[in-house]
Amino acid sequence: MAEIHLESVTKRFGDVAAVQDIDLVVQDGEFVVLLGPTGAGKTTTLRLIAGLEKPTEGRVLIGGHDAAPRSPAERDVAFVFQQYSLYPHLSVYDNLAFPLRAPVRRQSREDIHKAVERVARMLRIDHKLENRATRLSGGEMQRVAIGRALVRQPSVYLMDEPLSSLDAKLRSELRLELQHIQRDLGATMLYVTHDQIEAMTMATRIGVLDHGRLVQIGTPREIYESPRNTYVATRLGMPAINLLPAGAFAGAAMPPGTTLIGARTEHIVVDRGQGGGPRARVEWIEHLGDQNHLHLVMGDHRLVTLVGADTNLSVGDELQVSLRRPLFFAADGERIAA
Numbered sequence: 287m288a289e290i291h292l293e294s295v296t297k298r299f300g301d302v303a304a305v306q307d308i309d310l311v312v313q314d315g316e317f318v319v320l321l322g323p324t325g326a327g328k329t330t331t332l333r334l335i336a337g338l339e340k341p342t343e344g345r346v347l348i349g350g351h352d353a354a355p356r357s358p359a360e361r362d363v364a365f366v367f368q369q370y371s372l373y374p375h376l377s378v379y380d381n382l383a384f385p386l387r388a389p390v391r392r393q394s395r396e397d398i399h400k401a402v403e404r405v406a407r408m409l410r411i412d413h414k415l416e417n418r419a420t421r422l423s424g425g426e427m428q429r430v431a432i433g434r435a436l437v438r439q440p441s442v443y444l445m446d447e448p449l450s451s452l453d454a455k456l457r458s459e460l461r462l463e464l465q466h467i468q469r470d471l472g473a474t475m476l477y478v479t480h481d482q483i484e485a486m487t488m489a490t491r492i493g494v495l496d497h498g499r500l501v502q503i504g505t506p507r508e509i510y511e512s513p514r515n516t517y518v519a520t521r522l523g524m525p526a527i528n529l530l531p532a533g534a535f536a537g538a539a540m541p542p543g544t545t546l547i548g549a550r551t552e553h554i555v556v557d558r559g560q561g562g563g564p565r566a567r568v569e570w571i572e573h574l575g576d577q578n579h580l581h582l583v584m585g586d587h588r589l590v591t592l593v594g595a596d597t598n599l600s601v602g603d604e605l606q607v608s609l610r611r612p613l614f615f616a617a618d619g620e621r622i623a624a
């Protein structure tokens with residue numbers, strides 16, 4: 287496996303800067319997830335590494351070597367796309383074996399067989415090896431597409447929302463499997479998603495993209511607990527972080543320059559007390575099974591927090607709201623350390 291290094295990389299399409307001055311190192315064996323909304327530049331970043339696009343400025347290095355002179359095939363990367371791209375006329379076995387049969391690889395039939403069986407077992411498609419690729423469910427096809435990347439041992443794996451076309455149950459199963467596989471193989475993985483659960487659960491580090499810029503990179507915990515600005519803060523957390531004007535908590539201690547308070551569930555304490563804090567009314571309780579989303583109206587503001595499934599609160603109840611170590615942001619959206 288190899289390290290990926292983006293050195294001041296910019297990619298422009300006409301007037302659009304899809305990627306802007308990105309510096310990023312994905313270390314050997316690391317699982318980095320790029321998180322960002324549609325149009326943030328995630329796919330373009332992967333395509334630049336794969337050699338499917340050329341940087342307008344900057345350099346891509348793979349394994350310490352400038353990748354520019356190398357064609358996509360020579361870069362030795364495995365790319366899994368959002369939509370499975372299988373050979374429909376081939377069996378699952380042949381689809382999986384395909385990347386190993388390139389003449390340059392000179393692999394024996396026996397080695398190919400072993401590798402295909404191993405990956406098929408890993409992805410639990412070993413009972414479908416003789417099926418035509420078209421005779422599979424969407425989830426099985428995507429497993430084959432992932433298997434085709436895993437069957438060989440490239441320098442790096444690039445995955446572009448590989449689970450987004452799957453249903454929730456399969457997505458959570460494959461999320462776990464991909465994590466185990468990545469660890470077992472010691473693979474260098476750059477994985478793109480806009481799904482915060484995938485990012486939180488799988489990443490060694492998360493890179494947050496906004497309009498082509500890498501706004502922050504850090505462990506899931508760093509990104510969640512110490513977001514650099516409100517944009518990063520709103521990427522992670524369910525329910526989403528509440529951003530309230532500082533005035534809503536007049537009298538509470540906050541650092542100078544605070545304009546917005548960021549309150550996640552764990553920062554919010556609600557009770558039926560009659561203390562001096564701001565009061566809120568329960569507007570709506572959203573039942574999610576094991577817990578409830580509590581929607582509150584506090585003066586002109588709304589906030590959402592979590593309460594247990596066994597809550598005895600009802601719509602219309604009046605509560606006192608207080609904060610416990612929330613996040614603070616300045617007028618430009620940057621976080622201010624408490």
Ligand SMILES: Nc1ncnc2c1ncn2[C@@H]1O[C@H](COP(=O)(O)OP(=O)(O)OP(=O)(O)O)[C@@H](O)[C@H]1O
Nearest residue numbers: 299302303304322323324325326327328329330331
């Ligand atoms: N070949 C292209 N020609 C022109 N503009 C492009 C091209 N490829 C991407 N873009 C633009 O670059 C920006 C980033 O696109 P990119 O596909 O990298 O975003 P993304 O974060 O992967 O989005 P999504 O989550 O929707 O896949 C967008 O504004 C997009 O329209």
